Amino acid sequence: MTVLPDILRRRATEQPEGTAYIFLGEDGEEKTSITFAGLDARARSVAAELSRHCEPGDRALLIFPQSLDFIVAYFACLYAQVVAVPVNPPRRTRIQDATRSIIADCEPAVVLTVSGMAALGSTVESAHRIAVDEVPGGDFAPVPCTAETLAFLQYTSGSTAEPKGVMVSHGNLMANEEMIRRAFGHDERSTVVGWAPFFHDQGLIGNVLQPLYAGATAILMTPAAFIRRPLSWLTTISRYRAHTSGGPNFAFDACVAAAARGVPELDLSSWRVAFNGAEPIRAETLRRFADTFGPYGFDEKAMYPCYGLAEATLIVSGSGKGRGPRTIEADVTELRRGRLVEAAGGRTIAGSGVVLPGEDVRIVDPATHEPCAEGEIGEIRVAGDHVTQGYWKRPEAAEFTGSHLRTGDLGALLDGELYVVGRLKDLIIIRGRNFYPQDIEHTAQQAHPALRPGGCAAFSVPGAAGEKLVVVAEIRREYRHEADTPALAGTIRAAVLREHEVSAGDVLLARVNQLSRTSSGKIRRAAARKRYLESGFDV
Template identity: 60%
Template sequence: MQLFPDILARRAADEPDRVAYIFLDDNGAEHTTTTYRELHEQAMAVARLLRSRCAPEDRALLVFPQCVEFIAAYFGCLYANIVAVPVNPPRRGRVQDATRAIVADCAPTAVLTTGGLLETLRPVLEPLCTARQWLAVDELSTADTAFTPAAADPDSVAFLQYTSGSTSTPKGVMVTHRNLVANEEMIRRSFGHDRHSTVVGWAPFFHDQGLIGNVLQPVYVGATCIQMSPAAFIRRPLRWLEAISNYRAHTSGGPNFAFDTCVARAAAGELPDLDLSSWQVAFNGAEPIRAQTLDRFTKTFAPLGFSAQSVFPCYGLAEATLLVSASGKGRGPRLLDADIDALADRRYVAAPVDRGRTLVGSGAVLPGEALLIVDPETGERCPPDRAGEIWVAGDHVAQGYRGLPEATAETFQARCADDPERTYLRTGDLGLVVDGELYVVGRLKDMIIIRGRNYYPHDIEHTVAGAHPALRPGSGAAFAVPGRDGDKLVVVQEIKRDADAGTGDIEGAIRAAVLQEHELAVADVVLAAPDTVQKTSSGKIMRAAARKRYLQ
């Protein structure tokens, strides 16, 4: 098995001048280009210094903006047998709660960053950790090549990938070298990648999609990746499509909200001159995938060469390194209309088109893994017409959570009553398989249960967002709280900055829409200012955080 340190070293030796990464500025202009040889040399410089100052398997915190120095630091950790811990860099001198929790949990020996960040970063992070080494990666010399990378054990921890914290405190997933290679091979096969498959990415590097998909997959297949910052995408989302067009990208994607954002921006002004005909894999994952989103995006950008067959829904999670299921290159999406009432009872009954809830398939189970739909209460496999918890097994499933043996046993070592010899990862997601296609229907922990009936919060949130033009799409949380006669429904929803409607009208529209669509009364509506409903780095609504804040 060739591990990632071997893969990068081989690329640097075989094709030293091949471009590995191109970084774009906020205007879409190139500001950094790095070859495989340059990346290897920078990583070796990092590894030399780490080996001299840290012990094997020490943790190193990686605190970077979207830049090539992060990638050099990450591979330097792999070369030196140091466990990398990517984190979200502080913004405006403020450390995010999730980052605080990660720093406290992983106890890093070293902090790697850039010279420009070091002076401002150290006073902010130093009170939170006991790191002895603070290293500016961009200031290291690459002149000295007298270094031999440490041979890696395939089952040793390559890095800690912290969960998003959408339902609980972030936990450090122990991803091994074997996990990485296994999942990258799954991505290569399902996405149809080779060395000519240019990738365009903007997802943050501390997120599994940004790191495993956009940074490591191109190295794995020997391709070139074009990177832009998440902030550049948020400010000017159509720059993303311009990069795909200009560099003739084969693969690019993001969470569902990214496609909605592009449609909204296109509707607000004139479209740039784009040719999206090269875009063969437009992957969509990391949150509930909306059929309406796929349809609107395809119709908006079809005149510019985008093909409906390029739409590529997929599903994954940090505990499985990244990818679990994928649609297949050139296949297009699969849709399923399910009866809402039956789905609330975790049953699948076909509904007439537009008369039920349209589920978007997340693709097929991939070679090299086993996937079961299991009753979360009994641990038995569900019959074909039942939704249950998605359980996964394979070489891509991580070792467990660092320092949490009980949570590891509960999540990573589940045994199905029908297959007691094998251990499975409990994903915490509810889904069903129909005609070989996986459909994800919700999060087990987020399920709202009122008067014995199940409700999926993202369905309610979708209804709320469309109830009034003053509301911001994708910026609301629905959850249950204790009431006098049992749990009751609360909705927290952001309003637009330029909203000119009265709060009474907006609240009334929300209550009426939820009652009509779900036959459910909303006990309390909280209208929030823009950007106050917390989200993860991939755009998932942090419902647990919204509920906690409401109760406080």
């Protein structure tokens, strides 16, 4: 079968001067760019250097800032049949604990980086270090591979456990890239704008590999540029007439918040696929974004909720180009019983799109493994060529046993739409009723402006009369000395009781950054629960 290295070689031959990637600096101006032929030539030079220090199948750790050098290194690994392992770049010269776990797990033979970061590779004593930006020109004949050949290891973010290396084959990549191309309606004219980190599946597979697969141009920003100035993302979409761009739900909220301080001149009428995924999708976020940016040409039907996970390469479901999002008002009582039933005035839940061609998605009772009926909430399970080969060094992983991937996510299918409601491991069960922690966290965070957005964890622990609900909420720095903490805790209790009809057994108001997060910013609820039971929080 045709694999991604074949596609790059073909584009380098047929579209040598076609622009593959344009990279923007922190100021939004073009910093560097590369053609298909230029990428092919640089990747072959680095592949030649790689082949001098490792064998096909060896692992190469990719430690890079957000840059075109990362993309060169990644394709060099594909050419040399070396297994790329992208990791979170160090912060202030410190290697994160999660990265150290990844290094110990994958045992890299080589560290690929840039000259300014080369010294940080010393954390891998046994690995040879190659500064990609210093490799001289050279030629290399790509090592032939098949659909089953391992392409790279995509380490999970570790929101419920330690990071695990998802083994993504060339066949997995090709299957999922084709699913994305068809679902998003991409062709060679479909400019893509992205800022997500390259060491995450959304940034790598969606923003870097998908444009090359489709023959389109990618305009790439740094995550830091977006975080500092969220509207620079929309300015870039407007400037380059992007067809596709997206991010997690918080990114759309950040733009709405920034718009309150003023909106620059924008024309978002070219934006046809505004994908929203990687974290729970909020219906109010979709509505607020469409209302705020509709006057600037944004079409609410371009909003594209989707669902995916690294174990399925990337995408599993999507709303459909031009269809817009679907929402349901769900009966709260039935939701706690594990059923999705429409009821006026119920809790609004956003759908994550429809099942895509080439896969089989089922909702299964996680205890009995029996299929769930329409509207019943169970574990989402997925089968298809995009489902990956398992976890590195974990051949008996439960997620990959059986005919379908066990995602660990809870959801329901209703009228063809997939609704994702939570994580199986995070589900809170109190007196026989189901509560989804992200819903309780959302309610708590909305209870008072002193609480930090995205800084809340809800979980249960054993109590004297059964499971007890615990809510840990971080207080914004500017409120730390003025907040009336007993009153604030009472406000949270009242909001949770009013909205969810459950009492919080313990509410802790913590200092900023007390809650452990993954590299993508997700709260690690299991780690929060462990800390609560063992050492406690600085409150």
